[in-house]
Amino acid sequence: MSSSSSSSQTEKAAGASPSVPPLPTNRIVLGCGAASLDYLATVAAFPKPDDKIRSTSLKVEGGGNTGNALTCAARLGLQPRIISKVANDAQGRKALAELEADGVDTSYMVVSENGNSPFTYVIVDNQTKTRTCIFTPGYPEMVPEDLSKSSLCSALDGASLVYFDGRFHETALVVAEEASRRKIPIFIDAERKREGLDDLLNLATYLVCSEKFPQAWTTAPSIPSALVSILMRVPNIKFVIVTLGEKGCIMLERSINEASEMEETNVGSLLESLRQKVDRNATVPTCISSKSSLRVSADGVGALSGRLLVCTAEVVPPLELIDTTGAGDAFIGAVLYGGCWM
Template sequence: MSSPSIRPELPIILGVGGVSVDLLATVASFPNPDDKIRSTSMKVQGGGNAGNALTCAARLGLNARLMSKVANDAQGRGILEELEADGVDVSFFVVSEEGNSPFTYVIVDNQTKTRTCIHTPGFPPMCPDDLKNSNLLSALEGVNLAYFDVRLHETALVVAHEAKKKRMPILIDAERLRDGLDEFLCLADYVVCSKNLPQAWSKAPSVPSALVSMLLRLPKVKFVIVTLGENGCMMLERSMAEVSETTEINIDDLPELLKQNIDSGKTTPTCVSSDITRLQAKGIGSVSGRLFIGTAEKIPESELVDTTGAGDAFIGSILYGICTNMPPEQMLPFAAQVATISCRALGARTDLPHVSDPRLTPFLGQTPLITTTMGG
């Protein structure tokens, strides 16, 4: 496995987590039990949360390194070759001479525009003994940001703790409740969640109050983003500024107030935010910060093909935004744009854009696209 040349002027990110081969079949509608149906299209492509997110980040121009494990089989070799072709450094992969590489059957329903995934893990699984200390130190050398998708958790936690010792910022992809998630979250500087995770983890009664709970329970975290599919995203950013408690506002009231400032006629992603204020969640507590509401592009039904990997594309874009110091008002619409572009073709990586894509040009300026603020 060769290592792509490092572009010294660009940040280096290290990802640790899941890769797979995705076997994608599009069907007119999801089959009933015992049905026999034909696919309308078929694609075999690399997948996995970490594999997709790092591919996205590499196409956007970051130096991307990925640690994972495959077998020395046709699927494993295909995974590595595809990642290398996109400029991802796979020299820190573990390759087993026995077993199987991970793969996923993905059934894309043309009628409902949903996808169903059936995953077969790789074997033997990655374990801490697969990490030689010298290899780990080399993988972390010069890294600006580390990313973990909470898969391969025993091994990934070894890497995460070493990254934290070196004071590297860490982003955690909290897709669902998994073994090791609590320990990863305690190491995190940034967290991106799927829509159900904040409430599942915090037991809070609403998404906004769950974000407050997460910042209170995770004092090192700078921001938490929850992705909401076609409804965009919500982000709570911690502020270290002193805020008078007299300005305290109930966070559950804030989203609807902020949405009044969104131009309903605008189809491209945008973002609105509160001022820095004291945000209170009933029965939970309060934090100083800003709440952001990000919108998603309204994709015409005729253009929406497959949502597989849209969340990974969003996270890859957030990695880029952090590394290039994008303000949230710019980063959230940019990430939403990349994610919606990826939904216009079959497979998680087929239409992932490169940074030179003209569809991204309006989102890459030096100033935020739209900043609407309102006080509490």
């Protein structure tokens, strides 16, 4: 994320504007996952194989799901700590410097003397509005031995929640197990199926996932039925949110109390009824919630006690829309902010 927008955000956060959100008592959050550098190369047209073209502009900015999400969390006033790995090369040093400038605590970062930092080359085609990403993993990869027990304990001390983007799954599992022992809530961002993700999900308290993940992971026939399936399969999860880009998001929350009514409500019909209550002329985000402790069912999946919520996204005028890179990560940052109040 650019340092220019960083400083303006910091000014906003520091100012006394009534739009600045209030701060929770415990603002420390720990994130474990990808922090890298993005090379955003704008081109006049997406290249064909064997083409030789030149970029019209280049921006080099910090990236990676966890790096982005924690940057957003810091800009919302939280005190994020990050566990990730870079090399002591120009890219790694720049990624670290950007995080630190945004107020992300990098004391728990693993910095390899040799090897290379992870980076993503992003081919930005502003005419067709496409962002094509080629990610080069860092080397050597992060392993649990990179993180000492004392460093792990120190990183978790006082944290109100821990967030994982699914990267470095072996290290992530070690961190999640210790967090679980300490009863620290675990947030997981499931962008896609990844090696070791299921082990992490078994320890998860809250789950945010991409539009495609629920059906890919459950093979359920629709997104709402997949959400029911997720809550039934992973009994510790309190809620699952699926992000839908400009269409907002859907959240299915498990109720602590058993459903008061015995009658089952089909999750697809429930979603449809909530969507009909949305004011289509509103430009600010709105949230429509069902009653709580409904008996929510999905055909062939089962039923559970919970409530369903539909949230719309802010309507951004096309001319104001510059770049959606990292928008999902910023959403996670806001969810982490919300998580500090729970």
